[in-house]
Amino acid sequence: MEKRKLRGGMVGGGSGSWIGAVHRMATTIDGQADIVAGVFSSDPVKSKRFAEELYLDPARAYTDYIEMAKKEGALPAKERIDFISIVTPNVYHFDIAKTFLEAGFNVICDKPMTCSLAEAKELKSIVAKSGKVFALTHTYTGYPMVKQAHHIVHQGLLGKIIKVVAEYRQEWVARLLESDGSSFYVWRVDPEKSGVSCCIGDIGIHAENLVRYITGLEIEELCADLSCFVPRNPLDNDGSILLHYKGGARGVLHVSQVAAGEENGLSIQIYGTKQGLSWNQESPNYLVCKTLDGYSTTYSKGSRGSRILCDEARNACRLPLGHPEGFIEAFANIYLEAFRVMRAQLADQPLLTSDYPTVDDGVIGMSFIETVVASATSDEKWVKMLYE
Amino acid sequence: MEKRKLRGGMVGGGSGSWIGAVHRMATTIDGQADIVAGVFSSDPVKSKRFAEELYLDPARAYTDYIEMAKKEGALPAKERIDFISIVTPNVYHFDIAKTFLEAGFNVICDKPMTCSLAEAKELKSIVAKSGKVFALTHTYTGYPMVKQAHHIVHQGLLGKIIKVVAEYRQEWVARLLESDGSSFYVWRVDPEKSGVSCCIGDIGIHAENLVRYITGLEIEELCADLSCFVPRNPLDNDGSILLHYKGGARGVLHVSQVAAGEENGLSIQIYGTKQGLSWNQESPNYLVCKTLDGYSTTYSKGSRGSRILCDEARNACRLPLGHPEGFIEAFANIYLEAFRVMRAQLADQPLLTSDYPTVDDGVIGMSFIETVVASATSDEKWVKMLYE
Amino acid sequence: MEKRKLRGGMVGGGSGSWIGAVHRMATTIDGQADIVAGVFSSDPVKSKRFAEELYLDPARAYTDYIEMAKKEGALPAKERIDFISIVTPNVYHFDIAKTFLEAGFNVICDKPMTCSLAEAKELKSIVAKSGKVFALTHTYTGYPMVKQAHHIVHQGLLGKIIKVVAEYRQEWVARLLESDGSSFYVWRVDPEKSGVSCCIGDIGIHAENLVRYITGLEIEELCADLSCFVPRNPLDNDGSILLHYKGGARGVLHVSQVAAGEENGLSIQIYGTKQGLSWNQESPNYLVCKTLDGYSTTYSKGSRGSRILCDEARNACRLPLGHPEGFIEAFANIYLEAFRVMRAQLADQPLLTSDYPTVDDGVIGMSFIETVVASATSDEKWVKMLYE
Amino acid sequence: MEKRKLRGGMVGGGSGSWIGAVHRMATTIDGQADIVAGVFSSDPVKSKRFAEELYLDPARAYTDYIEMAKKEGALPAKERIDFISIVTPNVYHFDIAKTFLEAGFNVICDKPMTCSLAEAKELKSIVAKSGKVFALTHTYTGYPMVKQAHHIVHQGLLGKIIKVVAEYRQEWVARLLESDGSSFYVWRVDPEKSGVSCCIGDIGIHAENLVRYITGLEIEELCADLSCFVPRNPLDNDGSILLHYKGGARGVLHVSQVAAGEENGLSIQIYGTKQGLSWNQESPNYLVCKTLDGYSTTYSKGSRGSRILCDEARNACRLPLGHPEGFIEAFANIYLEAFRVMRAQLADQPLLTSDYPTVDDGVIGMSFIETVVASATSDEKWVKMLYE
Secondary structure: OOOEEEEEEEEEEOOOOHHHHHHHHHOOOOEEEEEEEEEEEOOHHHHHHHHHOOOHHHEEOOOOOOHHHHHHHHOOOOOOOEEEEEOOOHHHHHHHHHHHHOOOOEEEEEEOOOHHHHHHHHHHHHHHHOOOOEEEEEEEEOOOOHHHHHHHHHOOOOOOEEEEEEEEEEHHHHHEEEEEEHOOOHHHHOHHHHHOOOHHHHHHHHHHHHHHHHHHHOEEEEEEEEOOOOOOOOOOOEEEEEEEEEEEHHHHHHOOOOOOOOEEEEEEEEEEEEEEEEEEEEOEEEEEEEOOEEEEEEEOOOOOOOOOOHHHHHHHOOOOOOOOOOOOHHHHHHHHHHHHHHHHHHOOOOOOOOOOOOOOHHHHHHHHHHHHHHOOOOOEEOOOOOOO | OOOOOOOEEEEEEEOHHHHHHHHHHHHOOOOHHHHHHHEEOOHHHHHHHHHHOOOOOOOOOOOOHHHHHHHHOOOOOOOOOOOEEEEEEEHHHHHHHHHOOOOOOOOEEEEOEEEHHHHHHHHHHHHHHHHOOEOOOHHHOOOOOOOOHHHHOOOOOOOOOOEEEEEEEEOOHHHHHHHOOOOOOOOOOOOHHHHHOOOHHHHHHHHHHHHHHHHHHOEEEEEEEEEEEOHHHHHOOEHHHHHHHEEOOOEEEEEEEOOOOOEEEEEEEEEEOEEEEEEEEEOOEEEEEOOOOOOOEEEEEEOOOOOOOOHHHHHOOOOOOOOOOOOOHHHHHHHHHHHHHHHHHHHOOOOOOOOOOHHHHHHHHHHHHHHHHHHHHOOOOEEOOOOO | OOOOOOOEEEOOOOOOOOHHHHHHHHHOOOOEEEEEEEOOOOOOOHHHHHHHHOOHHHHHHHHOOOHHHHHHHHOOOOOOOOOOEOOOOHHHHHHHHHHHHOOEEEEEOOOOOOOOOOHHHHHHHHHHHHHHOEOOHHHHHHHHHHHHHHHHHOOOOOOOOEEEEEEEEHHHHHHHHOOOOOOOOHHHHHHHHOOOHHHHHHHHHHHHHHHHHHHOOEEEEEEEEEEEEOOOOOOEEEEEEEEEEHHHHEEEEEEOOOOOOOOOEEEEEEOOOOEEEEEOOOOOOOOEEOOOOEEEEEEEEEOOOOOOOOOHHHHOOOOOOOOOOOOHHHHHHHHHHHHHHHHHHHHOOOOOOOOOOOHHHHHHHHHHHHHHHHHHOOOOEEEEEEOO | OOOOOOEEEEOOOOOOOOHHHHHHHHHOOOEEEEEEEEEOOOOOHHHHHHHOOOOOOHEEEEOOOOHHHHHHOOOOOOOOOOOOEEEEOOHHHHHHHHHHHHHOOOEEEEOOOOOOOHHHHHHHHHHHHHHHOOOEOOOHHHHHHHHHHHHHOOOOOOOOEEEEEEEEEEOOOHHHHHHHHOOOOOHHHHHHHHOOOOOOHHHHHHHHHHHHHHHHHEEEEEEEEEEEOOOOOOOOOEEEEEEOOOOOEEEEEEEOOOOOOOOOEEEEEEEEEOEEEEEEEEOOOEEEEEOOOOOEEEEEEOOOOOOOOOOHHHOOOOOOOOOOHHHHHHHHHHHHHHHHHHHHOOOOOOOOOOOOOOOOHHHHHHHHHHHHHHHHHOOOOOOOOOOO
């Protein structure tokens, strides 16, 4: 392809959406792409005003995503967007993704992928048919030290994995609750917009995805307890799950959105027959391996300085040792991998490998949500994972 | 009573028993008591040799605990031991405790209290009948910052408690396993000596006790998954439990003895509607309270220096701020409280309050073990706690 | 001004310069500016090749900075760059800054500002005459929690400040040394390119700047010890300094580039009569205030979630509580403040306040370097700070 | 010798002295010795009342130390004390030590050893003449991980040491100040009782001793700045020192007793050409070694579990991995080593090696204090260490 930046569009992510800003920063931070078009609100006036704040060409601030897909599709190839980022409430993901994929655009979609497993499976076949890139922003797999963890596990340094503990604790639902006594409205707690679970759909699937990315473990069956601690709130905001993985490993995965004082407390501990490993999202630049011999080793991220990191981890760093990198950079790593594949397709040189969450991760995520909800309402102790 | 040190005896805890040494250090560290008699091994020769190392009067190094109870009972009051510490494998606790209580001695007993709930209940009535002190060494409630946590919860500073996470992770079974390929023998993994569970009996009950001490929460029902990761080992060494507490709080309690790299990783996180609280045994002198407002407060232990600790916490410290205290001191705090009650009884001035784990804690602990084992082998999702 | 992105140019920062990439990321991450022109190497071929990698218009990849200043100055106002980023070895800063300021461009310059105090003072009058924005990238003052520290100190919460400890430890010189036995060549260790000091010019001035930003303290006199632990290396790589601040506070500032295992270890502890405060660049999203009462408070950064941060700190965050932000974001905060002033000037509405390091900071920084070097070679114990 | 506990006496350390209690706990915790005699106050009534609280034989609660030395010396060998612990204000150390050494008793003395270097040297010759054990309680060298640090340095794992940073920060003087506005009275701040320096005598010498114990480095010359931040207080409470060690290493040692929020903040960082090492007294059970390769290793203390600790460190532990040990246990390790030598002497089998701070450490400590004070009042930049 010619030497040029990629052109991105966005649906959703307008005024007041912090994650919308993250998608834009992830798009532009590395100088590989720009945002050139978008629909940023269901209210066209707000959408256009927001486009102005982004210094977009007003002609490419659209009224709705259907118009956007049509008009962008009609532009000459050298102006047309290369990809779309979907940053709307969950309920719209499927339709938007379908529309743009079928119109021939690559798609980067926020999680959870859809509102149901059925939709997820349908989307999978749409992606396959389209031949386009579909990336799901499971942010946490973009962190360099998560890639190092994956490397360590797959090198066999932990031995056989026998136990996994994954935790994801936040407080934001509690904070909202405390503000106004429970009658608040946020789309994530509304089943019409969010799907069948709040805490599993919003954060539980991140934890599941992180375990799977690092270890490759697949869930065989699980036993879940979901709770809602907010009066008149229809969806869960706390969940604890026992897990049986295929091959015999055991797991505990627990999440909460009402854990006072917890900010974005995603952490994982993995125990093998030889070593243990732990990583914590709030201190993401370090990874700890714990031996059976009375000492632990802490690895630091760094584009330079480390002589021990695997290539995948080192390449995911932008800065030398000791210069903190964070959430935005991890997010951008997912975009960079998706960009790499888009550029390869533009150059007609498809890649053999890539490292971003795909539609398959989305299907497993939706399967996980539905299995957990099924278990939570079941009297049976163990419920098999609904892989299909 | 006259001004004198108390006199203690010990059954078990001989050569090679580190916890035996802890009981002795806890006895003597504060200058309140001495060890003057004991049986330190089932082998009388070893027992006497060990007594010599402790500089005991050889006449008070006994052949077995029955002889000891009889002969000590026959000594004049001003020579006779005041209390006995039981530091044997679990299977002997009941008989030894019964023997000494019925002979009129106070008892300090290592946990788990007995090998079964039935024994535990019987012991409870023996204690009641005897009128003697019976203290169970649930070490962790002796830490100053655990007492501060109790205070904070009971002052209502967390609001209503909604979620508890308790973890206790060790690696020693994995280390043994790794040493000799699985055929090792340690009494804790032998059901004949240890009871129906290894990981719950050894460490799970500590975690349960810690939750209950701090929060007062009682388990209504639970759902447990127990695993054994050691070939040919008859007892569990890993367990994960979902908990429904009375009053609506939810909990997760998970323990492991095969968690590579974990040393003595007992920690607890408690979430209320207003604040969260967390404490970690491996960094015991600090307690963290986390607000919904974007900051946390770390309390430090100290006999001097702090102007914020409750009296119970401050009095449980021997040193000013910044001078680390540890496991032995926490253990000794349980002994000190038991000594305080023994001295009050000797002075015929029984105390209104005391703060050490009692036979009631032992009954609940045994109930917990049996309920967990029942749940682990049940197809029912929830099993009611067997309080009686 | 019209609604548009600002246009930036860069001198230096080409292939192999990680800090060049940081300047570019800081320019583009917030969607406020683009890089559109530059000279990226003293070798025109390399420079143009690098411009291509940045997807720049080849016509704006210049041969040298003099040509660049001239040709950009000749472009119509609506195409011309608004500012230039200087990312070359120190020795070139002065000439480049002078050239662009006198040609009417705003300047963002890496530190140290110049190679001598004399140059620094001359640059100060050039900036004054130009009326343009001159920002110096003392990165660390861009961190939200450094702004919170400034706020806390200036609210008087620490009482009167009596003691400051500032440390900045790295290992990179040691790592280079260890690689090739001392004969390495890096421009920072070459006095022709770097100035009279390596460790003070590279990192010591960051520490001095950080202390001054947070506390406002000015150095009255100092006593320095500089060392070089690398054979045949002409400049220092380790330094320790005792400080007397105006008003009576005392300080210690020590830096090293040969501290094995230290990555980018900049930290500061400030002690007042009422409280102490500590911040560590490697864990930048937290700030600890330590009371005289036996507890400490840890503040977390967050655009949302915290109800306790000052506006300056909150506004310097892009993400809610618990979502780590790092070095790039701090760097970008300095750019954002400079952009804010540039836009105000374009709109002819100069701002009353701004929050980025200025040419005055650069003069003090150069004064600090020269005073430290003077002290290190003096027999006098105390050397007055050379403010002019 | 016969199998028996050693018998100790104490001078000082009575009611209100927390460090007195530490000496007693260190004496008794390991079952190797008892306190059987003492003078606990200059007021005989208070002294006897305190002896009663310790359950001592009233006949051995003496009126003053001269009487005590005489009467204990007159007791039959099998009753007489084996050693004396000196826990008085500094000013009395010399006379008491001299008296008991010359009367044939072993001595364990709190630090600083004396009030002047001249006294220290005289005491050294008295000790030599006496042939008795003289141990100085530089507590921190009793910690297992300090012994491990010593081992690591002496194995050469750090390479050649080039830089040392030692810090000791407390707040207690600030807390007293804040309580009553500066007119407080504590003996440590009174030159009549404490000597020529408060902060160096009380804590600076601990830091110096720790550096020397771990590294073996000897100070060649130093440059000190001492300050007093308390109105009308005659002695310093804050000090910062630049150090030149023999052989070329550089150091910074800074201490404060007015550092708000610091509890007992003694820490040390040592940098060699190959690795760095750091230890912090407030988290004493861990030791961190930092490589030039982008990772660090954290060693844990433990009598069991670790397969990597040196024998000296392992033997200094009473508990397995993960069971915290603290200040009392470290203190007791110094007593244990002194006891070991006393027992060897009693058995007429003098030991080849021992590991406790001796009168030589006391002489160097006093030399350090006097050199620092000399430097602080000198105009010369560097003052040679007054080794004699």
